[in-house]
Amino acid sequence: MKTIATFGLFILVASMVLGGATSNVYAQDDSTILLKLAKRAQNQVQNQISSESPDKIKRLFEEGVQNVNSLEKAIRNNDVDSAKKHFLTAMKIFTQISRQSTESDVPTKESTSEVAAKTASDSARSTVKDPSNDIQRLQVYVNSLKTIAKKYNVSIDFSELDELFRLSKQQIKDNQFTLALDTLQKIKEIIVEINKEIRDEASKQESQRAKEYAQKYLEQLDRLIENAKNQGVSDEIIKKLENARENLSSANNPNDIIKEIREILSIKKQFELTKNDRLESRVLQVEKTMSRLSQMDGVDQDDLANAKDTLQSIKRHLYDGEFDTANELLRDLAKQLQEIKNSL
Structure with a gap:
């Protein structure tokens, strides 16, 4: 048993x-x-x-x-x-x-050996050290877990742990160190379970964010491939970019997505196709800003809709290789978004 x-x-x-x-x-x-x-x-x-x-x-x-x-x-x-x-x-x-x-x-x-064992147990109990320091370290660690859980919006009930911490402190106050050690072990077991739950949820969220980023990067890559064709870049280079796009679109976990994006960056640098990278980075930043604004109260939805239309226009100009026009529109859009922020 x-x-x-x-x-x-x-x-x-x-x-x-x-x-x-x-x-x-x-x-x-x-x-x-x-x-x-x-x-x-x-x-x-x-x-x-x-x-x-x-x-x-x-x-x-x-x-x-x-x-x-x-x-x-x-x-x-x-x-x-x-x-x-x-x-x-x-x-x-x-x-x-x-x-x-x-x-x-x-x-x-009951036998003589049992009496001896009990005596030995009592003797060992009297020599157990105060586990206050270990309890304190675990309390600090659990506080950090609470912060991480909040960051990743993971719903975890810490009430049982809080109760065990209170119990362990009471046991220490009553000099019941052996019992406090038993409580400490139980706290450790629950921490392991919570740790795993947070890691699993964080991994899921990171995977989802990586997929969303990959999807946005694919849009950039489509524009790059079209620009490369318009600039008369060789079919060999175009083929490399198209293969890289296919690999990125099929990547599922964050490590594979990062690997494929690095490969694309290497191709762009190797064949001097980084001309519009700064503009594409600004487009990504603008998209993040617009996403945050869409979740805020008090934002005029008409203003936000106009900003989205401008962004789509910028992407079309980048697709056609009209970088100067895209750059000018990006500056105007940045001012427009700042005005929306200031109005809140």
Whole structure:
């Protein structure tokens, strides 16, 4: 049975039940966090129980489940006192099941070796160092995760972590360093899960941004290819550009997109086709500005529509190789966008 992996959670909760800090913890508790902890304990204990488990353990588990259900009902009814009672009862039962499951793997009759082991455990507990510094470092790290999650607009519930941090500080205050270390381990496990969630979401967003940039770059490349044809550039160079365009359009991940764009830049530099790059960069910057303005309140939509028409005209002039005209229109458009900003 998988009792070792879950025993840390029951030690954590036992500290709330037996450690003399119950009232202090509950003063800050959010009942929904208690329900999360109770249900997590229920699921972990359920994984330990099999058809071969003693009937006594099965009955205890059912009693624990009933208390979890009563806890949930009490929370819905805003009955804080009953919620506390059912939470503590459920966790006592789950802790008891975990301990009994552990003891079922060895003879239950207390022996000299068991007494010696208990003595050694007590001795080790008294030498455990204060984990305050580790807790503080993790708190700083979690604060940075909250900032990153906000940056990428990732919806993550940090309330369970916040509750565990409060519990660990209470345990340290009560000199329960061993229990604080168990809480610390639980905090680390949750941080790993949150870290992965943020990385996955950030990766998705970066991939999407890379694809959007590639699409805009393809528009630039179409204009470059047309200009190259109008300037009488050799068919060999045109073919290289067209192949590069095909490769870029089929690229999916950010690394491949960057690789293909670098290849295109190399071709442009090699065959002196960078004449209009500065103008194309300004076009991209103008598009970003217009995108931001379109999301802001108070912007005159007619003014924005006129700016978009001007931008399309600039792109047509670049497509036709009329760089001077495009440059003049870009200057006018920049002034137009500045006036829109100033009007907000």
